Amino acid sequence: xxxxxxxxxxxxxxxxxxxxxxxxxxxxxxxxxxxxxxxxxxxxxxxxxxxxxxxxxxxxxxxxxxxxxxxxxxxxxxxxxxxxxxxxxxxxxxxxxxxxxxxxxxxxxxxxxxxxxxxxxxxxxxxxxxxxxxxxxxxxxxxxxxxxxxxxxxxxxxxxxxxxxxxxxxxxxxxxxxxxxxxxxxxxxxxxxxxxxxxxxxxxxxxxxxxxxxxxxxxxxxxxxxxxxxxxxxxxxxxxxxxxxxxxxxxxxxxxxxxxxxxxxxxxxxxxxxxxxxxxxxxxx
Numbered sequence: 001x002x003x004x005x006x007x008x009x010x011x012x013x014x015x016x017x018x019x020x021x022x023x024x025x026x027x028x029x030x031x032x033x034x035x036x037x038x039x040x041x042x043x044x045x046x047x048x049x050x051x052x053x054x055x056x057x058x059x060x061x062x063x064x065x066x067x068x069x070x071x072x073x074x075x076x077x078x079x080x081x082x083x084x085x086x087x088x089x090x091x092x093x094x095x096x097x098x099x100x101x102x103x104x105x106x107x108x109x110x111x112x113x114x115x116x117x118x119x120x121x122x123x124x125x126x127x128x129x130x131x132x133x134x135x136x137x138x139x140x141x142x143x144x145x146x147x148x149x150x151x152x153x154x155x156x157x158x159x160x161x162x163x164x165x166x167x168x169x170x171x172x173x174x175x176x177x178x179x180x181x182x183x184x185x186x187x188x189x190x191x192x193x194x195x196x197x198x199x200x201x202x203x204x205x206x207x208x209x210x211x212x213x214x215x216x217x218x219x220x221x222x223x224x225x226x227x228x229x230x231x232x233x234x235x236x237x238x239x240x241x242x243x244x245x246x247x248x249x250x251x252x253x254x255x256x257x258x259x260x261x262x263x264x265x266x267x268x269x270x271x272x273x274x275x276x277x278x279x280x281x282x283x284x285x
Contacts, residue, residue, distance in 0.1 A: 012135060029231035034227035051074060053077045057126065059126045068105050081106050081108065121147055124148060125148050126155045129159075141156075150279055153278050160191055164269065171237075190273075208278075210276075222261055
């Protein structure tokens with residue numbers, strides 16, 4: 001898939017290339033046990049949606065298929081379409097589907113900003129930990145909503161404010177010490193009930209149910225944190241460092257995490273919000 005054919009804005013293209021490269025890079029490690037919060041969130045999301053067995057579901061930013069496969073197992077008479085910008089992630093998703101013999105799911109590389117599905121084609125849609133990567137989230141959510149039938153549901157998830165702290169702040173401060181700009185993690189743009197309600201209302205969806213899942217685990221060793229960094233979104237920051245800088249960064253940052261772990265029992269907070277918006281039926285206000 002050539003992004004150049006989809007958007008002429010060089011800033012948007014560059015951001016998407018970076019995201020695509022970052023997730024192609026981490027694809028093989030994305031199902032690492034340290035990232036258990038992804039399947040835990042997927043299970044909760046599918047449960048909260050309460051999908052009928054015949055549902056036709058669109059899973060946007062499907063990644064390695066965690067939500068897609070969770071839903072497909074339940075939709076015994078339905079089907080799932082999972083899309084993602086990263087071919088590397090989708091290869092992992094298809095491999096897992098093949099290994100399990102799940103045949104009611106299909107994966108396709110596609111840009112959320114340029115989906116080619118007919119309007120009102122799906123009974124429901126999900127976008128787990130993906131919407132916040134868009135520079136402008138409103139058009140992205142609108143595209144998802146347009147693909148869902150009237151009366152259908154759209155579920156999105158994000159980490160809650162305070163997730164990954166204080167490790168995340170230490171990581172970003174250390175990153176800046178290498179002369180790099182460290183913007184706040186993208187998910188912080190949606191890290192509250194107010195922000196989630198606001199984004200749904202921006203596309204005309206007023207009925208929004210929000211669930212907070214208090215996930216997390218004891219940080220048993222500094223390596224637990226590095227596994228999170230190396231196998232998920234934080235890796236995108238490291239991709240901006242040279243190989244030698246990455247080695248120095250890891251040494252210095254891990255020393256900080258060791259000191260933190262030596263001082264107290266550290267809880268790795270990975271709490272999430274799941275927001276489910278319901279589209280109006282045709283003709284209703």
